[in-house]
Amino acid sequence: METLDQAGGEAMSCCAGPLASATTIRAESSARIGLLEELNADARHLAGGGTNYQIALPAMHCGNCIITIERGLSPMFGIEKVRANLSLKQVSVTLKPGNDNLQPVLSKLETLGFTPQSPGAAARAGNDEVLSGLLRAVAVSGFAAANIMLLSVPVWSGAAGTTEALFHYLSALIAVPTVAYAGRPFFISALQALRHGRVNMDVPISLGVILATMMSFYESVIGGGHAYFDAAVSLLFFLLIGRALDQMMRSKARAAASRLAALSAKGGMVVDAQGDLTYLPLDGIKPGMVLRVAAGERFPVDGTVIEGATDIDRALVTGESAPIAVTTGAAVEAGTLNLTGAVDVETTRSADQSFLAEVTQMMAAAEHGRSAYIQLSDRMARAYAPVVHILAATTFVGWMIWTHGGFHESLTAAVSVLIITCPCALGLAVPVAHVVSAGRLFAAGIFMKDGSALERMATIDEIAYDKTGTLTTGEPVIKTMHIPLGEPVEVARALASRSVHPAAKALAKALASFNMALVSDLHEVPGHGVEAIANGRKARLGRINWVAEIASRTTGGHETGVAFALEGGPLYYSTLSESLRSGATRLPKLDSFVISGDGAEQVEAIAHAVGIAETHAGLKPGDKLALLQQKAAEGHHVLMVGDGLNDAPALAAAYASMAPSSASDVGRMAADFVFTRDDLSAIGFTYKVALKTARIVKQNFGLAIVYNIFAVPLAMSGQLNPLIAAVAMSTSSIIVVANSLRLQLVRS
Amino acid sequence: MNGLLFLIPVALGLGLLGLVAFLWSLTSGQYEDVEGAALRILEDEPPLNE
Numbered sequence: 174m175e176t177l178d179q180a181g182g183e184a185m186s187c188c189a190g191p192l193a194s195a196t197t198i199r200a201e202s203s204a205r206i207g208l209l210e211e212l213n214a215d216a217r218h219l220a221g222g223g224t225n226y227q228i229a230l231p232a233m234h235c236g237n238c239i240i241t242i243e244r245g246l247s248p249m250f251g252i253e254k255v256r257a258n259l260s261l262k263q264v265s266v267t268l269k270p271g272n273d274n275l276q277p278v279l280s281k282l283e284t285l286g287f288t289p290q291s292p293g294a295a296a297r298a299g300n301d302e303v304l305s306g307l308l309r310a311v312a313v314s315g316f317a318a319a320n321i322m323l324l325s326v327p328v329w330s331g332a333a334g335t336t337e338a339l340f341h342y343l344s345a346l347i348a349v350p351t352v353a354y355a356g357r358p359f360f361i362s363a364l365q366a367l368r369h370g371r372v373n374m375d376v377p378i379s380l381g382v383i384l385a386t387m388m389s390f391y392e393s394v395i396g397g398g399h400a401y402f403d404a405a406v407s408l409l410f411f412l413l414i415g416r417a418l419d420q421m422m423r424s425k426a427r428a429a430a431s432r433l434a435a436l437s438a439k440g441g442m443v444v445d446a447q448g449d450l451t452y453l454p455l456d457g458i459k460p461g462m463v464l465r466v467a468a469g470e471r472f473p474v475d476g477t478v479i480e481g482a483t484d485i486d487r488a489l490v491t492g493e494s495a496p497i498a499v500t501t502g503a504a505v506e507a508g509t510l511n512l513t514g515a516v517d518v519e520t521t522r523s524a525d526q527s528f529l530a531e532v533t534q535m536m537a538a539a540e541h542g543r544s545a546y547i548q549l550s551d552r553m554a555r556a557y558a559p560v561v562h563i564l565a566a567t568t569f570v571g572w573m574i575w576t577h578g579g580f581h582e583s584l585t586a587a588v589s590v591l592i593i594t595c596p597c598a599l600g601l602a603v604p605v606a607h608v609v610s611a612g613r614l615f616a617a618g619i620f621m622k623d624g625s626a627l628e629r630m631a632t633i634d635e636i637a638y639d640k641t642g643t644l645t646t647g648e649p650v651i652k653t654m655h656i657p658l659g660e661p662v663e664v665a666r667a668l669a670s671r672s673v674h675p676a677a678k679a680l681a682k683a684l685a686s687f688n689m690a691l692v693s694d695l696h697e698v699p700g701h702g703v704e705a706i707a708n709g710r711k712a713r714l715g716r717i718n719w720v721a722e723i724a725s726r727t728t729g730g731h732e733t734g735v736a737f738a739l740e741g742g743p744l745y746y747s748t749l750s751e752s753l754r755s756g757a758t759r760l761p762k763l764d765s766f767v768i769s770g771d772g773a774e775q776v777e778a779i780a781h782a783v784g785i786a787e788t789h790a791g792l793k794p795g796d797k798l799a800l801l802q803q804k805a806a807e808g809h810h811v812l813m814v815g816d817g818l819n820d821a822p823a824l825a826a827a828y829a830s831m832a833p834s835s836a837s838d839v840g841r842m843a844a845d846f847v848f849t850r851d852d853l854s855a856i857g858f859t860y861k862v863a864l865k866t867a868r869i870v871k872q873n874f875g876l877a878i879v880y881n882i883f884a885v886p887l888a889m890s891g892q893l894n895p896l897i898a899a900v901a902m903s904t905s906s907i908i909v910v911a912n913s914l915r916l917q918l919v920r921s
Numbered sequence: 922m923n924g925l926l927f928l929i930p931v932a933l934g935l936g937l938l939g940l941v942a943f944l945w946s947l948t949s950g951q952y953e954d955v956e957g958a959a960l961r962i963l964e965d966e967p968p969l970n971e
Contacts (some may be wrong), residue, residue: 239964259960260956316937829925
């Protein structure tokens, strides 16, 4: 550990977090070594020779935090510049040239009460290039649309001759560069779609805008009256607003996702032959190396325990709820959590071959099925584009026959059909509805990856729940307890309150109303439990067989429970049950089933408690995947709700998927929706919003189509003039946006 | 007409001025920490790191 720099240390007011327990501190100090590597990998070397680091500080939440951080770090040696960013909950630290040691900064942040984290590659989106590009395009097209509209007013009011020509040329001068610059996002996307032989909404949009601009330019030159610059540019402006909102929603969801990315093991402490510890990143860990894994850390790779004993929590990996005691010779999987004692593990497989990697491959294969889903707007475009083009062609042919080869009139009519059917409202119908819904969900602590998730969510007909960590909190509660009052219960509470084992924690909670006895020589025996001396007698709390060694009589019984005994006294034990998440009894009324890696008995008990009849227990990740694929083959649209590594393939394969924010990294990556509240009512609320969104989107399409039914005949008969085009386009867009805003009113 | 020749460039120029101002504020990172900026004003002393 570095010595702490004491400059500028001031009393922490509101920003100090609660004191972490000994376990988490142990875990953090070792994780911080890996953190340094990660931050160094992401650092930017500036032209002046300095280095800029982005450090995530999840605990930052107020104006005081900014001041505390900046004043705390600035006076330190070798610091060029410090700037805290409250929106991103990050601090940007620039070190002076020649200084490349960030460790004092991290230690200082720790003492100020902010645990530093790596922002992760995705969170470096503070300068989201795509979004700034879109915002620039919105600004340019907004400026152009407003000015061209103003220049159009005198023309509509009857300006003629030179004035009209002047205004048309001015409009052209503004519109042509604007369309060339601000239309690029649509043109690029349209070209890409056409290159792959597909049609998306951007194809008719690009065609309409480009044709309108070209025709208006031609009309201005020959002095005709059909200049649609205003319609074309205001159309771009509206559509770009939709695009920018969509992009904002995505980057917000991305930032939230990366902020959730916990300090998962991205490397490990390797013990070499001399017994020295060095930190190695994940891909540097080879089979045959010896790793030291502290209590509270996750195992980075698969291995065999060669020294020490501990309890491991495999819930995230296999779905088993009860912790398992491991000693030398036991195999541990990557991703399981080491609970009670430090162990040395010999690596059996490198990271890219471990259990985690198998699951990731399975997940990637499963995701192919979902990528076949085509967004609603693109499906609409497939139907819409041919109809529009046929209408335009018909208009052209009809006019050619009608006017006996009046090429110019025919072309004008055909192009005006393309302009008026340019799917402005259609282009806005879906993204705006999705953005408003995303905002509504966000406010309720649910974030979604993209709009297609909402569309898929709206059509589900079955729900599959994982048990451990999804329907249950993952924290056990005491079901029955037989410890007599007086000394035994007080000693039991003293022992339980000092253990990090989940079963002991549950007991401590259950005994919270009793006094605590004074005990001495209290220590944790990894893999077994807690031992102490109370009034000269030994007391033990932990696994039943170990506790029975000091008890007067042994009681055969439950391996899952936690046992307690005073030396020479009877053995008491309590059985555990899992506690349901709040809201687990108010799940959506759809056909549901539970799929879990845990034993049948536990699964059925929980399923019964939440009122689900169908259960599938003892499943490995591959089995869960197979079950969901079978359901999909039967034509069901299944929503999967799960949290573990073992659920990840199923989450990726399901028609739609949700995960709590406590899920494993991989599980969160695979899910469409992540909910940050502990309450399962998030599932019902998301489903409700999805249904409502689907309804609003259908209404939007309906409105857009009604507008076309009125406007197309006008265009085909050559009656369309620029005024009607501009008004019709703007109003239809505004109506669609206003209709989408009704999604804000969904009650949770 | 003379009035128009004079006024239209002025109107467009003012609009452009607004556009340029917005684009400048975007590139100079003024939207990167909207929440923090609102709270920094409450700081009593000038920041030490300028």
